[in-house]
Amino acid sequence: MEYYDVIIVGGGPAGLAAGIYSARAKMKTLLIEKGLIGGQAATTSEIENYPGFPESVGGPELCELMEKQAKKFNIDIRTEEFKNLSISDKLKLVETSKGTYQASAVILAMGAEPKKLGVKGEDEFRGAGVSYCATCDGFFYNGKKVMVVGGGDTAVEEALFLTKFAEKVFVVHRRDQLRATKILQERAFSNKKIEIIWNSVVKRIEGSNKVERVVMENVKTKQEKTVEVDGVFMAIGYTPTSDAIKKIINTDEAGYVITDEEMRTNIRGVYAVGDIRKKPLRQVITAVSDGAVAAVSASKYVEELKNV
Ligand code: NAP
Numbered sequence: 052m053e054y055y056d057v058i059i060v061g062g063g064p065a066g067l068a069a070g071i072y073s074a075r076a077k078m079k080t081l082l083i084e085k086g087l088i089g090g091q092a093a094t095t096s097e098i099e100n101y102p103g104f105p106e107s108v109g110g111p112e113l114c115e116l117m118e119k120q121a122k123k124f125n126i127d128i129r130t131e132e133f134k135n136l137s138i139s140d141k142l143k144l145v146e147t148s149k150g151t152y153q154a155s156a157v158i159l160a161m162g163a164e165p166k167k168l169g170v171k172g173e174d175e176f177r178g179a180g181v182s183y184c185a186t187c188d189g190f191f192y193n194g195k196k197v198m199v200v201g202g203g204d205t206a207v208e209e210a211l212f213l214t215k216f217a218e219k220v221f222v223v224h225r226r227d228q229l230r231a232t233k234i235l236q237e238r239a240f241s242n243k244k245i246e247i248i249w250n251s252v253v254k255r256i257e258g259s260n261k262v263e264r265v266v267m268e269n270v271k272t273k274q275e276k277t278v279e280v281d282g283v284f285m286a287i288g289y290t291p292t293s294d295a296i297k298k299i300i301n302t303d304e305a306g307y308v309i310t311d312e313e314m315r316t317n318i319r320g321v322y323a324v325g326d327i328r329k330k331p332l333r334q335v336i337t338a339v340s341d342g343a344v345a346a347v348s349a350s351k352y353v354e355e356l357k358n359v
Pocket residue numbers: 100168200201202203204205206208224225226229230231252286287288289332333334
């Protein structure tokens with residue numbers, strides 16, 4: 052069984068930053084990512100609050116730079132799906148779709164996935180008009196009408212991004228106030244292509260073989276309203292990707308991993324970083340910070356083990 056000092060599970064900004072710090076500390080480091088390097092950040096069209104990029108930076112571009120930097124320090128990056136984590140004395144066993152690895156320390160950086168709304172038509176039309184990523188799919192809606200569900204930063208950013216393609220963007224929000232930060236709200240309010248449908252929830256998505264219309268209900272008047280759209284983008288928040296580790300790692304009720312300030316979980320030598328972690332602000336800047344802290348802490352732990 053192959054041994055690594057540190058195994059990082061997840062290749063978003065948190066995992067990549069952990070990789071850079073771990074490899075620079077001369078730890079033999081493996082990073083496992085099942086899909087796209089960069090995770091959610093790589094599906095964000097523009098990041099304008101990450102310091103060092105006064106003109107903003109594309110999510111894919113920023114993640115590519117992080118990956119390049121990590122590789123410069125010789126970490127192994129493998130495309131494999133994480134399956135299970137178990138503990139065998141002081142060693143951690145990381146099982147993936149391709150095999151099992153041993154490590155002294157493991158850094159969990161699996162992030163979070165977009166939440167499903169749970170309405171009729173959502174699964175049926177997924178990929179046929181229902182999407183969870185405007186950056187990935189917005190391009191298909193040139194000159195069309197789309198809807199974004201949600202009222203947070205993601206929903207407003209996605210709506211603004213979609214105005215580059217669509218002729219009309221409806222934002223459906225269940226309250227009469229957006230949750231998104233003020234600067235994004237102002238941009239949405241002043242964009243003529245965006246229309247916000249307040250106090251409303253989606254009841255069902257309809258169409259023959261692709262999305263054609265959305266039926267909504269006003270939560271105050273209980274009146275139904277149908278809007279014809281070609282696409283629906285769900286942006287109602289995220290769920291942590293912690294199912295595979297929940298049985299041994301402590302999480303809160305929502306599934307976010309509980310850590311201390313050194314990113315240590317309840318198991319010695321296992322750390323959690325980025326969006327999977329219980330914390331007040333989930334952004335690229337806090338993700339990379341978590342990664343750095345965890346990698347330094349993990350390196351000390353690995354050295355201690357070697358000196359026992
Ligand atoms: P969020 O802040 O949790 O907002 C989710 C939105 O969806 C809320 O407006 C919520 O309504 C609504 N919602 C939740 N469940 C719903 C349901 N079942 N039906 C209808 N509406 C529902 O999630 P997010 O916008 O994805 O943001 C997640 C985190 O990432 C936040 O910390 C955010 O600040 C951060 N983020 C930051 C940026 C940036 O800085 N540029 C960009 C994207 C995301 P209520 O408001 O009524 O609860």
